[in-house]
Amino acid sequence: MRVIVADHRRCLACHSCELACAVAHSETQDLAKAVLAREKPSKRIFVEAVGEKAIPLSCRQCQKALCVRACPTHALVRDPVTGAIVVQAERCIGCYSCVLACPFGVIELISGQIVKCDLCDGDPACVKACPTRALRLIRPEELVSRRRQLAASRFLKFKARREDEGSDSKL
Amino acid sequence: MKDRTLSFDPAARQMVQRAQREGLELIWDRLEAQQPQCGFGRLGLCCRHCVMGPCRIDPFGNGPEKGVCGATAETMVARHLARMIAAGAAAHSDHGRRPALLLREVAEGRNQEYQIKDPAKLVSVAKRLGLEVEGRPPQELAKEVAEIALQDFGKQDESPLRFLTAYAPKSRLARWQKLEETPLPAGGKIRIIPRNIDREVVDIMHRTTMGVDHEPLSLLVQGVRCALADGWGGSLIATEFQDILFGTPRPRTIRANLGVLEKDYVNIVVHGHEPVLSEMLVQVALSPEMQEKAKAVGAKGINLVGLCCTGNEILMRQGVPVAGNELHSELVLTTGAVEAMVVDVQCIYPALPELARCFHTKFISTSEQARFPGAIHLEFHEDRAEEVAREIVLLAVENFKSRDQARVEIPDIAEEALVGFSVEALLEALGGTVNPVIEAVKAGKIKGFAGIVGCNNPKVTQDLFHVKLTRELIGRDILVVGTGCWAIAAAKHGLMKPAAQDLCGPGLKEVCQALGLPPALHLGSCVDCSRILVLLAAIADTLGADVSDLPVVGSAPEWTTEKAVSIGVYFVASGVPVHLWPEPPILGASRVTEILTRGLKDILGGWFFVEGDPQKAADQMEAIVLERRRLLGLED
Secondary structure: OOEEEEOOOOOOOOOHHHHHHHHHOOOOOOHHHHHHOOOOOOOOOEEEEEOOEEEEEOOOOOOOOHHHHHOOOOOEEEOOOOOOEEEOOOOOOOOOHHHHHOOOOOOEEEOOEEEOOOHHHHOOHHHHHOOOOOEEEEOHHHHHHHHHHHHHHHHHHHHHHHHHOOOOOOO | OOHHHHEOOHHHHHHHHHHHHHOOOOHHHHHHHOOOOOHHHHHOOEEOOOOOOOEEOOOOOOOOOOOOOOOOHHHHHHHHHHHHHHHHHHHHHHHHHHHHHHHHHHHOOOOOOOOOOOHHHHHHHHHHOOOOOOOOOHHHHHHHHHHHHHHHHHOOOOOOOHHHHHHOOHHHHHHHHHHOOOEOOOOOEOOOOOOOHHHHHHHHHHHOOOOOOOOHHHHHHHHHHHHHHHHHHHHHHHHHHHHHHHOOOOOEEEEEOHHHOOOOOEEEEEEEOOHHHHHHHHHHHOOHHHHHHHHHOOOOOEEEEEEHHHHHHHHHHHOOOEEEOOOHHHHHHHOOOOOEEEEOOOOOOOOHHHHHOOOOOEEEEOOOOOOOOOOEEOOOOHHHHHHHHHHHHHHHHHHHHHOOHHHOOOOOOOEEEEEOOOHHHHHHHOOOOOHHHHHHHHOOOOOEEEEEOOOOOOOOOEOHHHHHHHHHHHHOOEEEEEEHHHHHHHHHOOOOOHHHHHHOOHHHHHHHHHHOOOOEEEEEOOOOHHHHHHHHHHHHHHHOOOHHHOOEEEEEOOOOOHHHHHHHHHHHHOOOOEEEOOOOOOOOOHHHHHHHHHHHHHHHOOOEEEOOOHHHHHHHHHHHHHHHHHHOOOOO
16 A cells, blocks of 8 residues: 655645646546547646645545545445545445545545546556655555654664763663 | 667667766756656746746646736747747847858958858849849949848838848738738737848747737737748848858768768867858868878878758758767767867757766867857857867867777768758759759659758657658658758668669659659758748749649658747748647647647648658648649649
């Protein structure tokens, strides 16, 4: 199970992720053709601005997903391979329950269809499109293991410095 | 990087492999690092013309539909396209200004470094301008011709460019004049006849700045006017004045590709666009004195070769071999065999000095307008041309001592090409008039003509589209003429040898054999696209027809620069449908796209079409030629 994470410090609000997302969900998957097509594709990621800062938001694929719980027809299910919560269109009745339940506001109902991030079958277009690598697709366990490593090294460096200084402080 | 998809040219692939082995960065690496490229930019939907922005428009209608000022997608795309045309026209025309100024100085005796090499061309230009030529000394005539050209750059009245009215076909001029009476939907008239070359560029910069012109059609009309100021003005002046000063090209056989570099010689590569310096470099480098100096440092002599359009200029007039087109500019350095790369202006990658430093190569910039971090700058001035040329050649000769022969790898690949087809040379080959080709077209031996121009672009496999499209067209009895990087591609791939007649359809083969011509004709550098215009005018005027009636079609299948946009637009405005690949940054605006790909047909007789497959592009080009034949009452 991998998730998309966004580093807001790297996001320049260029909206490239939005564009790539829409193209990836168009019929031809080609920018020029998608623009010329009659039916315009929809994006599933949103560069949200707060003052001068911005951060891209898309579905977290929550483990205890409120959208899944809210769905009265069990139209939302988890893809066993990618871990993404995907819509079974034939079951969806367009009742807005999932849209209202989502605490991140990243599920939309457009022309009677639920539109949400499906992780592009495990290879998200938004991540590939991000020119500053603000978006990454990672396994949460990788992230926490890296964090642990960093924390451990910070801790040990601190200890070593204290010992060099002959301090007897107990940390 | 998969080198097979990078270039169709085996010499290029050999050098790419070397670069990969040695960890040298090439243009394809930088293209890869830029992926994916911004979708807003590709569609023309971003605007940075003021600092209320930068603004973007969402092409899928989920986000903003207007910029901060209220500019729509249509306005943004049209403004941006107009600015591309202005930049392209400026580059060609500023180039043209230089030989015009130089001719005036030579005529006034203020410059002793150059001469009027082709007085006959001077007389023919003067005649076209309606000047009295009988009994007048060349200096006097040259001064008057130069003054008229310089007035076309600076006059402040509303009358048309004098060079345009002197050269454009009569029926085309009449069509443009009639359009001036045609009202635009948003008010005003379709005024597309240029008044002053510089003014049309400035006009675009004015009307595209914040809060001026927002009507897409009006913006496009001014774009057309500026492009015409380039084609029938700046570019044409560049060609004609260079011919007067350096000689009108005559057919000659040259060699093309990296194999023109010589292991035992001092290799000097000239790259860029203007022949004013490179003509002098050829003269100095080939002098016995300099050849002796080269021998003194252990070389067998000096081998001067061209690249890009500077290469085209000196191969057309001096028969200098050409090392390659735009995408060869890094690869020629990768041979390790170059003592000096000497550059002037346009299409010169700023990455070159760094690559040159990986070898002993000196990278020498010469133009006050074009500086490169990491370069040696030896500034060229027309009034001390020989002195600067000597300094450059001596630096190259001296640098031969620093060459590491163990690091030299020159691909043993070069093709012969018959080049040098100025309009004058072509007419001479045809016996003085265009009638033999017109007869061949009427008889159906030649179905029509295609002009292929333009650049290399790392997004397209180098030369692949140029070569495949050319082969498809000549195979269908369509004679191909062209300029720029296409011409070098065609030369490198053997399409300019008389033997290429075997690739033609039966009719074209017969005509080419009878006239001793290859089926792909080298008309020169990118400013020499004006030669194609002059040729079209000669055919149109002979038939009493307009260019838009002729079975002609154009293509820029690997285009890169803003200059190519200007060229494409002046051909379309002159009545030639033009194929483009890659797609231009206009698709974000449906109305602008509609106007350029369909609407222009009714207004100007030419239009754009985009196609990424060479065979399909050839199908469409052939269909246009056949349709126009049908309208002329000619059989397929």
